[in-house]
Amino acid sequence: MGKSFVALLRQHWTLLAVLGVATFMRVWFVYAYPYAFFFPDSRTYVASAQDGFPNVIRPWGYSGLILPFLHQPYIRIAVIQHVIGLGLIVAGYAFLRRRGLKGWLAAVAMVPLALDARVLTIEHYVLAETAYLAFTAAGLFLIAWRDKVGWVAAALGGTLLAAAALTRSVGLPILALAGVYLLVRRAGILRLIAYAVPVVGLLGGYMVWYHQQWGVYAMGQYQGRFLYARVVSIADCATLKLTDDQKRLCLPNPTTSWDQRPDQFIWATSSPAYRFYHDREDDPALQKYALTVIEQEPGKFLALVARQTGWHLMWRAPLVDDGKCLATQWLPPARPGDLCEARYYLPVKPGESPAPAFLVDNAQARALHAYGNWMTTPGPLYAAGVLVTLFAAVWRFRRRPWRDAADAMLFTFGGFGLLIVSVATSLFDYRYAEPAVILIPVGIALAVSRIVALASAPSPSLSPSSSEAAIDSEPPTVQIERAGTV
Structure with missing residues (x-):
């Protein structure tokens, strides 16, 4: 034995x-x-x-x-x-x-x-x-x-x-x-x-x-909303063939500030999807808009997907601002709850969000943060x-x-x-x-x-x-x- x-x-x-x-x-x-x-x-x-x-x-x-x-x-x-x-x-x-x-x-x-x-x-x-x-x-x-x-x-x-x-x-x-x-x-x-x-x-x-x-x-009623957020920034509404309702979903002032965080087009109150199609029953309308954009501008969509998929193949993705902040949350935090770092899940009442957590001088956390870099x-x-x-x-x-x-x-x-x-x-x-x-x-x-x-x-x-x-x-x-x- x-x-x-x-x-x-x-x-x-x-x-x-x-x-x-x-x-x-x-x-x-x-x-x-x-x-x-x-x-x-x-x-x-x-x-x-x-x-x-x-x-x-x-x-x-x-x-x-x-x-x-x-x-x-x-x-x-x-x-x-x-x-x-x-x-x-x-x-x-x-x-x-x-x-x-x-x-x-x-x-x-x-x-x-x-x-x-x-x-x-x-x-x-x-x-x-x-x-x-x-x-x-x-x-x-x-x-x-x-x-x-x-x-x-x-x-x-x-x-x-x-x-x-x-x-x-x-x-x-x-x-x-x-x-x-x-x-x-x-x-x-x-x-x-x-x-x-x-x-x-x-x-x-x-x-x-x-x-x-x-x-x-269904498996859920947000898939169309996520896809809308993915493509809305590349939609050239001046050339697209859209219905009047779909035109309301276009960005009034196209910007690339959320290029690395398109999920902001879902949750931000300034997003057309949030303002005009806020209910879960609106998901098909958002999905139809997204598919229309992809159908009429497939080259832009494929280029977007190829470019950002390529970031996964780099040693470090070229992230800035909100995109970099999101990426930092998946690394060991030096001080949990600090800016752009993971926060602790402290006990709260149902429906409430945990507090930003307490910031403490933790040598072990600092070492793990350095390890994560x-x-x-x-x-x-x-x-x-x-x-x-x-x-x-x-x-x-x-x-x-x-x-x-x-x-x-x-x-x-x-x-x-x-x-x-x-x-x-x-x-x-x-x-x-x-x-x-x-x-x-x-x-x-x-x-x-x-x-x-x-x-x-x-x-x-x-x-x-x-x-x-x-x-x-x-x-x-x-x-x-x-x-x-x-």
Whole structure:
């Protein structure tokens, strides 16, 4: 027993090293910040949990998860979310080892999630991001776990990904991506049905519940408002063909001052949407306006999305003013509650916002703030991940079954796709990049493993008929090669 335990430690010492550092950072974080963090969205989640019915702005999933903690110190929510972060490190490592990677590469892929200062900070917020990330990653791990997708894995994967979409609506595109992955993997009709049934059941059930409360079948009634805020600043109303009602939504004095914070066009009282279409029933009108702008000015919209998505690929995005202020809130605060820094979620009465918190001289917080100025996942890593994954998919693709390339593309493009979707439908925000911190490194690790195997493997003697089935099955020779890859 003792020898086997020592052997287990030797086999997985790289995971233990990464996990040990990640645990230390999270314990230090809780010690430095004894209260959970508050963001305006936190109020929505807590209020929705207290009301017990779906919210028109955000799905109810996270509100349901924090329901047992409403009458307890919110730091317990933060602690649980830090533990979830540690669990994701173990799950990601286990998945990569299952896919045949060596321990050191699987552990290195988990380093960004373990040490990223933004991840640590977001885990400390009463926000849905950590739960959303856990559901998404776990669902994808399950679907890609085995060489041949089982119906149980497909069903559980669909359940988890649907739960992610009910936690944050941006998870809906991942449901489609996973479905395409199953098609490419030729999973079979029974597996596709097993995947689709919980997805349709959970999302459909939520929409029925939403209808009972608000009278419409929907996931929410703010999607059109968010899209309006995204495109209104690029709308050239002098040339657009708009109805008289739609012209009221144009900006009287076009400005770029909110270019990096388009969400201000939702909440500011000076916004035309707030002045003329303030009710939730007005969401279709705002969505129609936004789609009209996109249809008539697609070039401007695509340029906007490409430009701000590119900010995620830079070491530091060129943020100023309100945009820079928002980005600072996702870093460890030197003094919680100070200008543009995270504030504590102090106990308040229902419906009230927490006070700006107390400003104290905290040496631990100052040290973590300095750490956060340097220890964040660099944007060029995401760009490199896309290039490496594409290279792995097309280079010498006839020499090795395409299964591991499909896995790499699932994770890399899942993470990168979420960056694009968040920019296209809302705004650039480092908070929305959290899924990429784990998904893209996992995709890179799978792609590197494939490239190394292709570089070292002789040309396989596969007949045309056998190569057609290579995506779902691997001959014993290939499995032996995999055991020796990185």
